[in-house]
Amino acid sequence: MEKLFEQLKVYLKMDTEISFEEFASYYQQVIDFLKENYDRLDQDGLLKARYITSIIQSNALDRARRKGVHAKKYKKMAEKCNLWAGAANYKLLQSGMTQEEIDRMDKEISDSI
Template sequence: MKSLQGLQELYDKIQEYLNMEEEISFAEFNSYYKDVMSVLADKNESFEEDDIWKALFIIENLMSNADSRASESKGSTAKKYKKMSERTTLWSKNLASRLHKFGYTEEQINERFEGMLEEGTVKAE
């Protein structure tokens, strides 16, 4: 799988994943996760407000999926998903706190996320 370099590419890809009927493989999930972690590590300090929204949306969805997969998996795969969940939780807190500094409440963040989910559904149709 080709490495995704930019935040917009990663955002578009998570929207695609969210609209798929079937679940992606561990290998694809892991590759996407690594691409996200790389972009966050390299570029998060330069994120504009809109970038923070997209990054948080990506991270929240990765975290939720990693949690779910950790409980459904066994052995070393379950441990890998658990570790992914822990790292994405830290990023989620970091990015959410940055949005709070812009003055957004938890309710506003949740409302915006609903809109972002709907945006992906519309594109898929």
């Protein structure tokens, strides 16, 4: 998760938009990682997974709204990321965190980038 998080930080600091191919590749790496490791993620990993998938979702929705050639693909990516972000949020709630704590940690992650 840490490697994916570090890559996201690089993307967020860029002044230019990455290509569809690079976006799709990063998205797929995140999804593959979650499919393989979701059950083993600790609280920090879940918070980062929630943050990463939320950022991908937001960017994919923005790109889908532009009605380009890849709009449908971006929409699908956003939908899957929404599911993963929700799953991570649910698991954090089940672990005893409150939604307020989760949102605060999300803001701390965002502020640290």
